[in-house]
Amino acid sequence: TQLLEQSPQFLSIQEGENLTVYCNSSSVFSSLQWYRQEPGEGPVLLVTVVTGGEVKKLKRLTFQFGDARKDSSLHITAAQPGDTGLYLCAGGKGAQKLVFGQGTRLTINP
Amino acid sequence: GAVVSQHPSWVICKSGTSVKIECRSLDFQATTMFWYRQFPKQSLMLMATSNEGSKATYEQGVEKDKFLINHASLTLSTLTVTSAHPEDSSFYICSARDPARDGANVLTFGAGSRLTVL
Secondary structure, eight states: OOSSEEEOSEEEEETTOOEEEEEEOSSOOSEEEEEEEOTTSOOEEEEEEOSTTOEEEETTEEEEEOTTSSEEEEEESSOOGGGOEEEEEEEEOTTSOOEEOOOEEEEEEO | OOOEEEEOSEEEEOTTOOEEEEEEESSSOOSEEEEEEEOTTOOOEEEEEEETTSOOEEOTTOOTTTEEEEEEETTEEEEEEOSOOGGGOEEEEEEEEOTTSSSTTOEEEOOOEEEEEO
16 A cells, blocks of 8 residues: 555656646655655655645745645646656654655656 | 765676675764665665664565665665575665754665666
């Protein structure tokens, strides 16, 4: 059973378009992280959200944590080819191990 | 910031041999490290939690005799794939938690080790 469901799992869009990736769960998490992974490398942390309703911005990326701390979204504005990669959400409960979503493979076409 | 180093970054071995992968925390002490396995175009699957000075905790379905984990110091954990077979070919990634950084649940990942078993 996948505790964190990411959607879409694959997304290919043109440069300049906007997109949103979703991370949903029936469980409550104390924190949720978004990572980005490029081929042949390990994931790199983009952001951590801990408060229900929290919104964080990282340049053209906007992250939101649901009010109930069960879901999160990543919105990218004016996507660029450099945004291409695998985006992973991961939820944590206290000091327990992180649970990862299936990942969203994003391709931005020039 | 926290840095985790993995070595080797890639390795090719013959079927039946054993391969050791090292995971080091370079600028912090990690009492806990995590080992993941990632198949092409898939997400990370946790294999085991490596605990300094004690036995690793393996996830369900992961053979502890196949994937030996040793965490002998606060900065080094090793994963040994014993008697490797082609189906063990995968991307192995370690991570560590730096308690001093953003609370308890932020992980820093190594760059991964790609194992190919011929």
